[in-house]
Amino acid sequence: MIRAARYSPWLALAALTLGTANGAEPVRLVVDASRVERPFRAIHGVNNGPIDVGGTVDLSGGYRELGIPSVRLHDTHWPTPDVVDMHVVFPDATADPSRPQAYDFAATDEYLKAVRATGARVVYRLGESIEHHPRKVHVHPPADPERWAAACLGVIRHVNDGWAGGTHLAIDDWEIWNEPDNRPNQWTGSDEDYFRLYATTARAIRREFPSLRVGGPAVGNVGTLQGGRFVPTPFVRRFLEECRRREAPLDFFSWHLYTPDPEAFGAMARAIRDMLDRLGFARTSISLTEWNYLPDGRWAEFQPSGQGLARERFFDRIGGAEGATFALASLLAMQDAPIDTAHYYAGDTNPFGLYTLHAVPKKTHRAYRAFRELIRHPSRLACSGGVPSHVAIAASSREDRDEIVVLVANLDARGTPAALRVDGLAWGDRAGAVVRMLDSSHDFDAPSAPVRLDKGSITLELPASSIAWMTIAPMGR
Incomplete structure (x- = not known):
């Protein structure tokens, strides 16, 4: 009263x-x-967990306050990732993936435990973080896709089944790579290289862990709407064709969108749903594994030429009142769209995140808090x-x-x-x-x-x- x-x-x-x-x-x-x-559906997931800035920041209390339902792991501890990425947990790509000594799980175990302790589910991205610098180090196609897939199985055994002194974290969703269409910052290979890697890994996971969900391709550009008609990119069309041809499982189709219009998420998701249904993927769910506000629809300020005050203003707008209002309106627009899970990029102290580098909540965090209140009133x-x-x-x-x-x-x-x-x-x-x-x-x-x-x-x-x-x-x- x-x-x-x-x-x-x-x-x-x-x-x-x-x-x-x-x-x-x-x-x-x-x-x-x-x-x-x-x-209301709790689709206010985020990218990345609560432990950040070299362990000097712990956002676990904030994640619990917001009731974060799901955490997708990509660009963890960016720009110097030291957890989750394959080059971290399986540092020698030529090693025998059947041997526990080939892995280094220590830091990743602690990171994953902190995520699960907040009550959030985990979407584990198998692959590498983005590399913006000219010299690419880890975003090359694995020289031996079969060995890489076997190493992924070792990661899953360790995380879920306790293998090699591991944990039992019940992580169900496994995403294969991130933005293989984003060349060369996320992938230096060809389309064919990725299709082979996806099929090899997805089939291996399904054979050994039939109850787990496997998906991808986490595309940065899924396509365009032209006069009300959806036109997928050639990469997306080929990916779906190759999944059918190679009999590769696709439990969830993942995609990304950064936009100034909150209504774009629903419009694009409905087009994706129609495409998947027409092509025989009616049982494949839709996962928006990265989304955020893109002021004026421009990336220029995030490029080297945009550094300085222009970039500072860019991120102020994303984390400020503009971005907060956009975030809430987007979560509302997604409610009745065929989006099964969504992950804001990002939840941590990343420049796109809900917190400043010093763990001060941004206005976007407060928008998430308001959305949480809708969930609390059922x-x-x-x-x-x-x-x-x-x-x-x-x-x-x-x-x-x-x-x-x-x-x-x-x-x-x-x-x-x-x-x-x-x-x-x-x-x-x-x-x-x-x-x-x-x-x-x-x-x-x-x-x-x-x-x-x-x-x-x-x-x-x-x-x-x-x-x-x-x-x-x-x-x-």
Whole structure:
């Protein structure tokens, strides 16, 4: 119950106004508290685990707070990876993979245990981290694919079955390589080299571990939508053809997307689902194993020529109010899309991550925290209104219906008024709201005084790139 014995109406209206400040027509938003839909899906996975910066940073508490459901392992401890990558755990590519002495699991074991201790599942990427420097060291095709596949089996035995002094971490999902279409930073070989490596490894895993899930190709570019028609890249078309021809299992199809438009994830996923179904992969699930905000749709600032203030601004936008609003709107847009799992890049102190190098949560972390609140209120409520790619809304309630959480995200670079109406409330004129805002100046840290809803309605003034987090409950008299 919201206590409202004393509050100043004018202070409340500073955050929640009953009229618009700029005279613009408000965006109409409706929550129907009487209509419960299927629950929100916990698809807010991330790349990389909580132990970072040479062991001086432990984000485990934050991962638990956010309820991170799944952690995909790629670019771990980038740019100097010392765990997970094949060159770390199987350092001599010519060694006998049947011998425990050929492996170095110590650091990776500790890293994996820390991930599992947060309660998250693991997607283990078998392969190498990205190499941006001109001289490539580890992203070459293995000289002996069969030996490499056998080494992957040794990793799985160690991690899941306790082989070679190992663990029993029950890791089910194994992804073969990362972005083999990203040449030469992730793969210096040909398409054919990757297709052979995938088929060899996937078949080996299926033979020895038939209950595990194997997938790929973790493509950086899956294709384009042209006039409503999906055109996959030649690499993707060939990969699927080769999986059929070589009888290679494909339990999940993994892909990546960095974009300024949160609606792009659903549109692309629906196109991928249609493609997989048409080509005979109806049982293959869809895994978005990397996603994030790409300001203005440009990578230029991440190139050497973009270093300096331009790059600093690039990452400020990704981790700031723009990126936070985008992250929330994207997680909402994915809910009803055929995306089975999704992993934000990244959860750790990586420049794209949820934390600064010194483990300070960014605004994107707070957006994840707001999404977690929807998950904690298990009854998803029907919502309507909003503007695709501009204003998004979601709501959920406790099972006993004594509290409703409403999130509204404004992605526009200018302020936007929004008229919210909540139908089907059982509390009549006792319904009130407390609002927390995230924008360029706030981090959900200054809740408004409670405001009584006027016949279930209230108008918000949403600043540029902002999220309104509303808690609606009966007010005390």
